[in-house]
Amino acid sequence: MTNQHTLKQPLSLEGVGIHSGKWAKLKIEPAPENFGRQFHINGVFLPAQVEYVVDTSRCTTLGRDGVKISTVEHLLSALYALKIDNALIHVEGIEIPILDGSALPFVEALLEAGVQEQPSPARVLGLQKMVMVQERNMTACAKPAETYTVTATTEFDSWSEGGVTCTFQEGADAYLTQVAPARTFAFDFEVRQLLESGMAQGGSLDNCLIITPPNTFSSPLRLEREWCWHKVLDIMGDLALLNARLQMAISATRTGHRLNVRLAQALLAQVGARTIT
Ligand code: ZN
Numbered sequence: 001m002t003n004q005h006t007l008k009q010p011l012s013l014e015g016v017g018i019h020s021g022k023w024a025k026l027k028i029e030p031a032p033e034n035f036g037r038q039f040h041i042n043g044v045f046l047p048a049q050v051e052y053v054v055d056t057s058r059c060t061t062l063g064r065d066g067v068k069i070s071t072v073e074h075l076l077s078a079l080y081a082l083k084i085d086n087a088l089i090h091v092e093g094i095e096i097p098i099l100d101g102s103a104l105p106f107v108e109a110l111l112e113a114g115v116q117e118q119p120s121p122a123r124v125l126g127l128q129k130m131v132m133v134q135e136r137n138m139t140a141c142a143k144p145a146e147t148y149t150v151t152a153t154t155e156f157d158s159w160s161e162g163g164v165t166c167t168f169q170e171g172a173d174a175y176l177t178q179v180a181p182a183r184t185f186a187f188d189f190e191v192r193q194l195l196e197s198g199m200a201q202g203g204s205l206d207n208c209l210i211i212t213p214p215n216t217f218s219s220p221l222r223l224e225r226e227w228c229w230h231k232v233l234d235i236m237g238d239l240a241l242l243n244a245r246l247q248m249a250i251s252a253t254r255t256g257h258r259l260n261v262r263l264a265q266a267l268l269a270q271v272g273a274r275t276i277t
Pocket of ligand 1: 184230
């Protein structure tokens with residue numbers, strides 16, 4: 001049984017949003033037990049929960065009562081990995097800063113602020129049977145397990161060398177060294193299309209790994225299979241929207257935010273299959 005945690009002290013971060021190109025300021029504050037992770041934007045409290053997902057194209061966007069916040073997944077992934085269950089995230093802006101494209105700057109800032117244990121036990125979400133969602137050639141599946149593991153498999157029509165698998169096994173150190181440093185990526189041929197569709201306005205070589213198949217990268221890889229570890233990072237961020245510690249084995253092939261969120265919705269809807277303590 002593990003207890004809930006929050007931050008020891010507030011921290012501030014700012015930066016550009018990768019999709020909007022708009023600058024945003026964050027102030028993340030400690031929060032009481034059972035508060036969960038909540039955004040506070042223009043006077044509206046927006047819980048980081050799957051019920052509030054309003055868009056999953058290229059990033060995960062939450063919305064409520066006329067306010068929206070995009071690209072929440074990397075920050076939520078870092079908060080989840082550091083077991084920070086309760087946090088109040090004030091946002092001035094419309095998109096969480098992309099920083100260097102990974103979760104590492106969030107992890108470093110959170111560790112510097114410090115993690116504070118709270119008296120009550122954390123909520124734990126377990127499973128009694130498998131839950132699976134599929135879409136065309138994409139699959140995401142959760143199976144009962146003692147500890148949380150996340151396995152991502154990447155496959156690309158245009159890049160066979162990119163077909164690899166990575167598994168994260170719970171433990172803050174493993175997250176810090178394997179998952180957190182993995183940057184957002186895009187293919188060179190996608191970039192023009194993204195810009196034309198009004199996305200990636202804040203994207204740059206400082207916050208995105210551009211892949212030119214078969215083996216050219218815009219900067220040296222930080223990790224072997226970095227793109228696949230980034231998928232693990234994103235899955236953890238999207239499943240953090242379940243607002244509980246997860247006790248299950250996740251495996252996902254070719255997923256994106258849309259399918260990750262569908263898995264979270266399916267897990268939430270699984271009446272009788274979930275045990276929350
Ligand atoms: Zn991502």
